[in-house]
Amino acid sequence: MAAITLKNIVKSYDKTQVVKGIDLAIEDGEFVVLVGPSGCGKSTTLRMIAGLEQPTSGDIIIGDRVVNDIEPQDRNIAMVFQNYALYPHKSVKENIVFALRRLKVDNEEIERRLSEISEMLQLEELLERKPADLSGGQRQRVAMGRAIIREADVFLFDEPLSNLDSKLRSHMRTEIGKIHNKFGRTSVYVTHDQVEAMTLADKVVVLHDGYIAQSGTPMEIYLNPTNIFVAQFIGSPSMNIIEGTLFNDYLDIDGYHLPRNQLSNVAYQAPITDSGLKVKVGIRPDFFNDKAFFSETEITFNFTGLTIDLIEPMGFDKEVLFNLAGSSVKARLDLRSDITLGAKIDLLVDLSRVLIFDHKTEQRL
Amino acid sequence: MTPLERAEAKFGWKLVTPTILILGLLILYPLMYNVYLSFFDVQLNGYKTFVGFENYIKLLTNTDYYSAIGTTSLYLLGTVVGTTLLGLAMALLLKDPFKGRGLVNAAIMLPYVAPVISVVFGWQFLFDPISGVVNYLFVDALGIWSERTNLIGNPDSALWVVVLFDIWKHAPIAYLLILSKLVSVSRDQYEAAAIDGYGPIGRFFHVTLPELYFVLATVVLLRLIWNLNRFEDVYLLAPNVQTLPIFTYYQAFTGVIDQGLAAATSVIQLAVLSVFIWFYIKKIMKW
Amino acid sequence: MLGKRTLTGRIGFALAILLLVSFSLLPFAQILSTSLKHQYDWGNPSLIPQTINLDAYKELLGLTEAKKVEMPAAIQKILNNPKLPQDKKDAISAKYMSNDNLFPFGKYMLNSVIFSVGAATFSLVFSVMGAYSISRLRFKGQVVIQRSVLFVYMVGGVLLMVPLYQMAMNIGLASSLWGSAFCLFLIYIVQTLPVGMYMLGNYFRGIPFALEEAAMMDGCSRKEAIIKVVLPLSLPMLATVFIYCFIIGWNEYLFASVFLKQYPEFHTLPLALQELFVSKNAIWDRIMAASMLTLAPIVICFLFASRFMKGGKTDGGVKG
Ligand SMILES: Nc1ncnc2c1ncn2[C@@H]1O[C@H](COP(=O)(O)OP(=O)(O)OP(=O)(O)O)[C@@H](O)[C@H]1O
Numbered sequence: 001m002a003a004i005t006l007k008n009i010v011k012s013y014d015k016t017q018v019v020k021g022i023d024l025a026i027e028d029g030e031f032v033v034l035v036g037p038s039g040c041g042k043s044t045t046l047r048m049i050a051g052l053e054q055p056t057s058g059d060i061i062i063g064d065r066v067v068n069d070i071e072p073q074d075r076n077i078a079m080v081f082q083n084y085a086l087y088p089h090k091s092v093k094e095n096i097v098f099a100l101r102r103l104k105v106d107n108e109e110i111e112r113r114l115s116e117i118s119e120m121l122q123l124e125e126l127l128e129r130k131p132a133d134l135s136g137g138q139r140q141r142v143a144m145g146r147a148i149i150r151e152a153d154v155f156l157f158d159e160p161l162s163n164l165d166s167k168l169r170s171h172m173r174t175e176i177g178k179i180h181n182k183f184g185r186t187s188v189y190v191t192h193d194q195v196e197a198m199t200l201a202d203k204v205v206v207l208h209d210g211y212i213a214q215s216g217t218p219m220e221i222y223l224n225p226t227n228i229f230v231a232q233f234i235g236s237p238s239m240n241i242i243e244g245t246l247f248n249d250y251l252d253i254d255g256y257h258l259p260r261n262q263l264s265n266v267a268y269q270a271p272i273t274d275s276g277l278k279v280k281v282g283i284r285p286d287f288f289n290d291k292a293f294f295s296e297t298e299i300t301f302n303f304t305g306l307t308i309d310l311i312e313p314m315g316f317d318k319e320v321l322f323n324l325a326g327s328s329v330k331a332r333l334d335l336r337s338d339i340t341l342g343a344k345i346d347l348l349v350d351l352s353r354v355l356i357f358d359h360k361t362e363q364r365l
Numbered sequence: 366m367t368p369l370e371r372a373e374a375k376f377g378w379k380l381v382t383p384t385i386l387i388l389g390l391l392i393l394y395p396l397m398y399n400v401y402l403s404f405f406d407v408q409l410n411g412y413k414t415f416v417g418f419e420n421y422i423k424l425l426t427n428t429d430y431y432s433a434i435g436t437t438s439l440y441l442l443g444t445v446v447g448t449t450l451l452g453l454a455m456a457l458l459l460k461d462p463f464k465g466r467g468l469v470n471a472a473i474m475l476p477y478v479a480p481v482i483s484v485v486f487g488w489q490f491l492f493d494p495i496s497g498v499v500n501y502l503f504v505d506a507l508g509i510w511s512e513r514t515n516l517i518g519n520p521d522s523a524l525w526v527v528v529l530f531d532i533w534k535h536a537p538i539a540y541l542l543i544l545s546k547l548v549s550v551s552r553d554q555y556e557a558a559a560i561d562g563y564g565p566i567g568r569f570f571h572v573t574l575p576e577l578y579f580v581l582a583t584v585v586l587l588r589l590i591w592n593l594n595r596f597e598d599v600y601l602l603a604p605n606v607q608t609l610p611i612f613t614y615y616q617a618f619t620g621v622i623d624q625g626l627a628a629a630t631s632v633i634q635l636a637v638l639s640v641f642i643w644f645y646i647k648k649i650m651k652w
Numbered sequence: 653m654l655g656k657r658t659l660t661g662r663i664g665f666a667l668a669i670l671l672l673v674s675f676s677l678l679p680f681a682q683i684l685s686t687s688l689k690h691q692y693d694w695g696n697p698s699l700i701p702q703t704i705n706l707d708a709y710k711e712l713l714g715l716t717e718a719k720k721v722e723m724p725a726a727i728q729k730i731l732n733n734p735k736l737p738q739d740k741k742d743a744i745s746a747k748y749m750s751n752d753n754l755f756p757f758g759k760y761m762l763n764s765v766i767f768s769v770g771a772a773t774f775s776l777v778f779s780v781m782g783a784y785s786i787s788r789l790r791f792k793g794q795v796v797i798q799r800s801v802l803f804v805y806m807v808g809g810v811l812l813m814v815p816l817y818q819m820a821m822n823i824g825l826a827s828s829l830w831g832s833a834f835c836l837f838l839i840y841i842v843q844t845l846p847v848g849m850y851m852l853g854n855y856f857r858g859i860p861f862a863l864e865e866a867a868m869m870d871g872c873s874r875k876e877a878i879i880k881v882v883l884p885l886s887l888p889m890l891a892t893v894f895i896y897c898f899i900i901g902w903n904e905y906l907f908a909s910v911f912l913k914q915y916p917e918f919h920t921l922p923l924a925l926q927e928l929f930v931s932k933n934a935i936w937d938r939i940m941a942a943s944m945l946t947l948a949p950i951v952i953c954f955l956f957a958s959r960f961m962k963g964g965k966t967d968g969g970v971k972g
Pocket residue numbers: 013018036037038039040041042043044045192
């Protein structure tokens with residue numbers, strides 16, 4: 001059983017810092033997902049936890065040990081690699097039980113765990129094959145099996161699903177969720193797929209350029225992003241960012257006046273001059289809708305007379321584009337919305353979901 | 366450095382230590398010792414007297430040395446040109462798959478792997494003045510030469526036999542190097558050139574050759590490096606062809622033994638060789 | 653590209669291949685042919701013997717009964733001279749009788765096998781260690797070592813023969829049989845080690861590092877990861893390197909002649925063959941048969957190695 005703590009972890013290659021001071025506490029049994037754009041240091045962070053890279057400074061604590069000076073093989077960690085890294089010369093079975101054989105676990109126990117795991121992952125038919133004779137999805141399952149059978153303290157995953165097609169990916173995503181529920185091990189999962197992040201995580205950690213941009217539960221990250229980077233990175237289609245001006249009583253967007261006291265960011269206390277404060281306003285496409293789909297009780301604002309430039313039916317819903325304050329804004333509307341191209345329509349937005357960011361720092365006000 | 370990195374470095378050094386010791390003791394040290402020896406009069410039994418630059422002076426005033434340099438130059442010229450051209454021809458010929466290519470491949474690689482000592486006798490027999498098929502062909506069958514000649518017995522003609530032998534034995538290497546580059550040239554380029562109206566010859570000069578430029582340079586340099594040191598192939602086939610290595614061997618181990626002089630010869634040769642090797646490692650090698 | 657589709661193109665292609673293969677194989681055919689010919693047949697340019705003569709092979713492989721050597725009458729007379737002391741007589745008769753084993757091929761072959769297999773084995777072990785170290789482990793000085801190995805790889809034996817001989821002389825090894833053999837053994841290791849390291853270094857680099865990391869995640873130490881994952885994956889290459897080193901040792905002549913010339917019992921095949929060639933026992937069919945037998949193991953190894961080398965086994969374990 002193991003909690004993981006990262007204390008001010010820095011990693012440099014030669015002179016360039018790629019991880020720039022990460023503090024993170026992962027509770028025992030927690031499923032933490034690291035997300036972020038390519039090159040932001042996700043894999044590097046994960047590999048430092050594994051011991052495959054050494055931090056330039058800072059401490060890594062697993063359980064109650066500082067593991068900085070402990071070899072990877074002695075950290076009791078299991079890992080699933082992006083390209084699976086199955087041993088090509090060993091059969092599926094030997095791949096899976098390799099670690100146990102090394103530990104001299106007795107044969108009966110090995111067979112018991114093997115059959116349990118191969119049933120769970122549907123590998124029974126494949127045990128005697130070599131990795132070269134497996135499909136991508138099968139290899140992925142073998143890699144999972146190899147990691148699980150160890151019953152290690154910590155599971156690490158580095159983009160385990162990125163080589164699968166989308167259908168298989170969502171299937172395996174569910175499987176990983178089930179496995180985690182079953183074994184309840186501390187897990188750290190790297191991905192740049194936000195659906196995986198949202199569905200699997202107890203806690204999402206968004207990395208940006210070597211820093212933690214924000215961490216929290218998936219819903220926190222989604223509803224309350226603390227900066228524009230996180231706001232736009234999480235959620236699809238991504239959040240609209242619109243120029244606006246904040247006054248003492250209202251928020252001006254392209255001539256629309258949104259009453260200040262009903263916005264979520266009322267915390268901003270500093271006095272505002274008469275000319276107002278330039279801000280960036282974030283509204284998720286999902287939070288726009290037709291009047292018909294809001295209940296009476298919700299506090300909404302009506303953007304009247306918008307001209308629709310483009311309609312993209314997506315199946316269950318449709319996305320429409322219109323212009324607001326010089327930017328093209330996207331809204332996701334119910335399929336039943338009766339909208340035609342070029343027509344003038346009214347769109348309502350849930351006021352508590354309108355976020356205001358500092359124009360320069362792009363942090364939430 | 367963290368302790369784990371230090372452990373890795375330590376393990377790394379532990380693994381290369383035997384190699385470093387062996388190579389240092391038996392190659393790098395001897396090379397330096399050779400320089401030292403070149404300033405001595407050295408007997409076969411190890412007895413040495415310091416003579417300063419006398420070995421070098423002796424060497425540089427020895428006409429045999431210059432003639433060895435001349436022979437070596439001709440040898441290098443002939444083998445480098447011949448090997449590269451034949452290798453290129455082989456690669457072009459065998460580039461596209463055909464039935465039996467595996468066998469042909471094995472057949473043409475054979476000269477390269479075969480022991481020099483064995484094949485040398487085959488060659489000697491081929492050129493034998495009495496029984497050899499070469500003389501039979503040129504004298505009896507074709508009538509080009511008026512009388513049977515001992516081509517290997519005469520140092521002047523033996524040089525060209527030795528050159529031919531080296532081409533025969535080492536063209537496969539050139540072939541392999543060139544082929545691996547040749548098959549990586551994308552078809553698109555040929556197709557584009559064909560569409561631009563180039564025939565096979567035009568395509569060779571405009572597509573193939575520019576792509577091969579680098580690998581051909583590699584082949585030439587490698588041939589120079591290896592053939593400058595070539596001993597057995599020459600000595601065993603025609604001991605009368607005195608390229609530098611053979612010249613050195615005679616000085617060191619036969620007749621009037623003068624190992625100091627041999628050392629001096631080697632020192633000069635190493636200097637030349639080092640230039641080639643430096644060039645190779647710097648410009649071509651990606652390890 | 654060569655216009656192989658037209659008939660003339662095809663014929664030209666076939667002719668070119670034929671010419672090339674003949675050029676490559678002619679000397680081998682000549683060796684085989686002469687080794688099987690009777691002496692009266694040598695001058696015949698045809699490669700096919702009029703009658704097959706296996707005597708040379710039989711003799712080399714010790715399949716013929718030791719022939720009673722006819723002693724020339726003149727010698728017989730000397731031996732019958734009662735004034736001659738017995739030991740002188742023995743010496744003379746020994747000189748004439750010793751011809752019955754002209755060329756102990758088996759012994760030379762054994763010497764060659766011992767030297768080249770032994771050296772190749774050591775060389776393989778050291779080059780696995782060295783190549784792994786410089787291709788996979790991170791430490792300062794790696795690049796320098798790499799370059800030095802490459803440099804050393806290209807320094808030919810001729811540049812080393814004098815200093816190595818003198819070094820062996822200085823520490824007294826060159827003057828004893830076992831010392832000389834030991835020196836030669838070391839030299840063969842040195843001559844093959846850089847090649848082995850070079851080949852294996854490149855090969856190791858092609859094995860995905862993630863495999864070793866996976867092994868470490870499975871609880872292996874670095875050493876275990878090498879033994880249990882890297883080496884099994886490298887088997888074809890290890891075999892190839894071994895064979896390559898073996899061939900180098902088997903074919904070597906220069907140092908064998910420098911160190912072993914005065915010890916006939918330890919002659920390797922190339923040295924013995926050359927000695928035979930310059931001796932009074934040089935007969936073409938015997939030489940050619942010996943050449944053939946020296947050649948055979950190499951050809952077999954080569955065919956084996958080229959088959960073994962296909963199927964680099966790393967794909968499949970990595971990448972979907
Ligand atoms: N061995 C290395 N030497 C130098 N730079 C490295 C090394 N490994 C990674 N980097 C750099 O560190 C940065 C972070 O790399 P990392 O692999 O952690 O990114 P990532 O977030 O996992 O990206 P991706 O989503 O593409 O996998 C990148 O800019 C990368 O170029």
